[in-house]
Each structure stands twice: as structure tokens, then as C-alpha cells.
Amino acid sequence: MTLSRRQLLTSATALPLAVALPIRLSAAEPMNVVATTGMIADTAMRIGGDLVEVKGLMGPGVDPHSYRQTRTDIVAMTRADLVLCHGLYLEAQMEEFLHALARRRSVVAVAEAVPRDKLRAHADYADKFDPHVWMDPILWRPVAAAVAGALSEVRPEGADVFAANLAELDETLVRLDAYAREVLATIPDNARVLVTAHDAFSYFGRAYDMEVLGIQGISTESEAGLNRIRALVDTLVERRVGAVFVESSVSDRNMRALIEGAAAQGHEVRIGGELFSDAMGLPGTYEGTYPGMIDHNVTTIAAALGGTVPERGMDGRLKAGI
Incomplete structure (x- = not known):
């Protein structure tokens, strides 16, 4: 699954070819990594362990589609040993800056590692793909492998550690997928309709x-x-x-309009819960991790649509009230 940095940066929609050589670090200093999204940041921390210090740019409730880099972000990225972005046109407003930065620093678009035949076409741009690959834990496996590969290029002596941590994360991703299949299968056939604020769940x-x-x-x-x-x-x-679902990073205005419109026709629709679509939960919480984000979404959706779910999710770690 692991692709080299050169392979990632020369794929069909990746960053430019004019890139700086990877920075080599001494064994004593942690690698300074900046990740655009919370999902990538969490993945880098899990794989990098004590060998990395990771800063995520986009926190809870932040919409990556419209996010623009701040002055603080620019400073962080230009000083980083490695910048991990998503790619697939997710960070649309940052793309020009990331292209320019890739000429001077190590920048890897990790979601470009997902095989093209596994990607869905973008509904709004004919030459782009739907970037929301994190919604399927199995599609996140090559992304995690790309993160491990990028870390290993900057710190080759840590490759064994990164590989071991990647293997542990990979097991978690497989478990998440198995859990999702099990509980979502309990939703009645006539209720298997997921209505959300924006089309972030097509891979799901x-x-x-x-x-x-x-x-x-x-x-x-x-x-x-x-x-x-x-x-x-x-x-x-x-x-x-x-039931319909609101999203943590998208206004619920349109969803409220749906509910009111249905009520005007005599049909009651309720909010089935808040889902994490383009951003994770609060830092320091289980929902603020990639596994917790997926566990929360799966459990919330299944419970609201009439499925059978275990108390507090896959491992009993979700906050009460799901």
C-alpha cells in the first residue's frame, strides 16, 4: 500500500513535480509535522508516536472545502519538516499555496494514494473526485500507508516504528469496518436512507x-x-x-427547512443526530479521533434509523446519549 513521496506527487491530481528533497532529521529531535485536516493529523500521531509532533490546521467544526490558510498556518507549514494534506481537491482554497509550498518543503497529498478505480466522480467538477474517502475505513487504509511512507522518508531510522504503528492502526480500521457492517445491517430495508446536509457520505x-x-x-x-x-x-x-442528520461542520439551516417542509405536508421528521462529516469531535475526546469519529457516525445512524447498536458504540467508548 505504501507509495513513495515521488509517486504521490506525480499522480494525476497531485502536487507539482518541483518539490524540495525530504529533510533528514537527527534521531534526537521529533519530526515537526503539519496536517491540514483532523483526520490526517490523528492518523499521523498514531503512526508517528513519540517520533513526531503533529499540528492540525483544521479543528472541530471547520469546513475544509472553504478553509483558507491563516498567517499562523503559513508560518507553521513553512517551518515544518513535513506537510500532510489530503488532496483530491478537498482543500480547494489552499491548493495554490500548497502547490507553491511543495517547491520548497516536503508536501504529500496522502489521499492521492487511494486507487483511482476506488474513487467516485465529483458531481460538480468533471476532472475531480469525491474527496470524502475517510468515510470508508477500508479506503483510509492506503491513506494511512501513505502517511507512514511520508514519515519514513523524512526519518528513515524510524521506519520500523512507523510500520509497527501502521499495522496496529490497520487492524483498527478493519475492526471499524466490521463493526459498521454488523450494526448497519440491522437497519430495516425500508429505512436505509441517509439524509445529510451535504453529500459527504457517498463512500459510506x-x-x-x-x-x-x-x-x-x-x-x-x-x-x-x-x-x-x-x-x-x-x-x-x-x-x-x-430521521435526517445534521453535520458538525455545516450549518443546519437547510436541514431545518426540510423538516419544516415535511411538517407542512403532515409528515413529522426528526433530527436523528449530529454527524461528523468533514471534521472530527473535540480534542481530547474519543470522538475527536478518527476511529471515534467513524464509531460515532455508524452508531448514531444505525440507532436513529431503527437498527440495533451496543451501548456506547464499538468498544463502549462513545459518550453517553447516542
């Missing part, structure tokens, strides 16, 4: 046989028109969908 739906309907498109920059909202209201009413 494909992996776990769920129909996914997003109000906005793949990017939150796309606007939800009145026709789209009316059509979704009609779908909720006709199919008797009883």
Missing part, C-alpha cells in the same frame, strides 16, 4: 448499502436551490423517512 453509502441524499453537493461551496429542497421534502414525505 456505497460501503454499507445505504442510500445517501445530501442537500448540498460534494463541496459545501455549492448552494442548495429551492428546487433541490422541495424535491427532498417530497422524498421524505413519500417514503416516510423519519
Whole structure:
């Protein structure tokens, strides 16, 4: 699964070819890593262990589609030994800066490691892909391998540590997928409709046989028109969908419009819960980790749509009230 940094940066939609050589560090100093998203930051910390210090740029509730680098971010990235970005046009507003930075620093777009035949087309851009690959833990496996490979290029003497930590994380990802399949399979067939604020769950739906309907498109920059909202209201009413889901990084304004529209037609729809779509939960919480994010989403969705879930999720670590 591990791709070299050169392979990542020369893939179809990756960063430019003019890149700086990897920085080599002494064994005494931790590697200074900057990651754009929380999901990548958590993955880098799990794989890097004590050999890395990781700074994530986008915290809880932050929308990566519209995020622009701050002066503090620029300083952090230009001083970093390694910058890990997602790629696949997720950080659309940062792309120009990341291209320029890649000429001077080690920058790796880790989601570019996902095989192209596993990616879904982007609904809004003909030459792009849906970037939300973290919604399927199995698709996150090559991303994690790319993180390990990037860390090893900067600190070759840590490669064995990174490989061991990657193997442990890989087991967790396989367990997450098995848990998701088990509990989501308990949702009744007529209730397997996931309605969310934007189309971030298509990989999730494909992996776990769920129909996914997003109000906005793949990017939150796309606007939800009145026709789209009316059509979704009609779908909720006709199919008797009883629950919809808000997202932690997207305004619930459109979702409230859906609920009110359905109510006007005599059909009650409730909020099934808040999902983590483009950002994780609060730092220091289980939900603020990648496994916790997926565990929370799976458990919340299954419970709200009539499935059977264990108390507090896969390992009993979710906060009470799911």
C-alpha cells in the first residue's frame, strides 16, 4: 500500500513535480509535522508516536472545502519538516499555496494514494473526485500507508516504528469496518436512507448499502436551490423517512427547512443526530479521533434509523446519549 513521496506527487491530481528533497532529521529531535485536516493529523500521531509532533490546521467544526490558510498556518507549514494534506481537491482554497509550498518543503497529498478505480466522480467538477474517502475505513487504509511512507522518508531510522504503528492502526480500521457492517445491517430495508446536509457520505453509502441524499453537493461551496429542497421534502414525505442528520461542520439551516417542509405536508421528521462529516469531535475526546469519529457516525445512524447498536458504540467508548 505504501507509495513513495515521488509517486504521490506525480499522480494525476497531485502536487507539482518541483518539490524540495525530504529533510533528514537527527534521531534526537521529533519530526515537526503539519496536517491540514483532523483526520490526517490523528492518523499521523498514531503512526508517528513519540517520533513526531503533529499540528492540525483544521479543528472541530471547520469546513475544509472553504478553509483558507491563516498567517499562523503559513508560518507553521513553512517551518515544518513535513506537510500532510489530503488532496483530491478537498482543500480547494489552499491548493495554490500548497502547490507553491511543495517547491520548497516536503508536501504529500496522502489521499492521492487511494486507487483511482476506488474513487467516485465529483458531481460538480468533471476532472475531480469525491474527496470524502475517510468515510470508508477500508479506503483510509492506503491513506494511512501513505502517511507512514511520508514519515519514513523524512526519518528513515524510524521506519520500523512507523510500520509497527501502521499495522496496529490497520487492524483498527478493519475492526471499524466490521463493526459498521454488523450494526448497519440491522437497519430495516425500508429505512436505509441517509439524509445529510451535504453529500459527504457517498463512500459510506456505497460501503454499507445505504442510500445517501445530501442537500448540498460534494463541496459545501455549492448552494442548495429551492428546487433541490422541495424535491427532498417530497422524498421524505413519500417514503416516510423519519430521521435526517445534521453535520458538525455545516450549518443546519437547510436541514431545518426540510423538516419544516415535511411538517407542512403532515409528515413529522426528526433530527436523528449530529454527524461528523468533514471534521472530527473535540480534542481530547474519543470522538475527536478518527476511529471515534467513524464509531460515532455508524452508531448514531444505525440507532436513529431503527437498527440495533451496543451501548456506547464499538468498544463502549462513545459518550453517553447516542
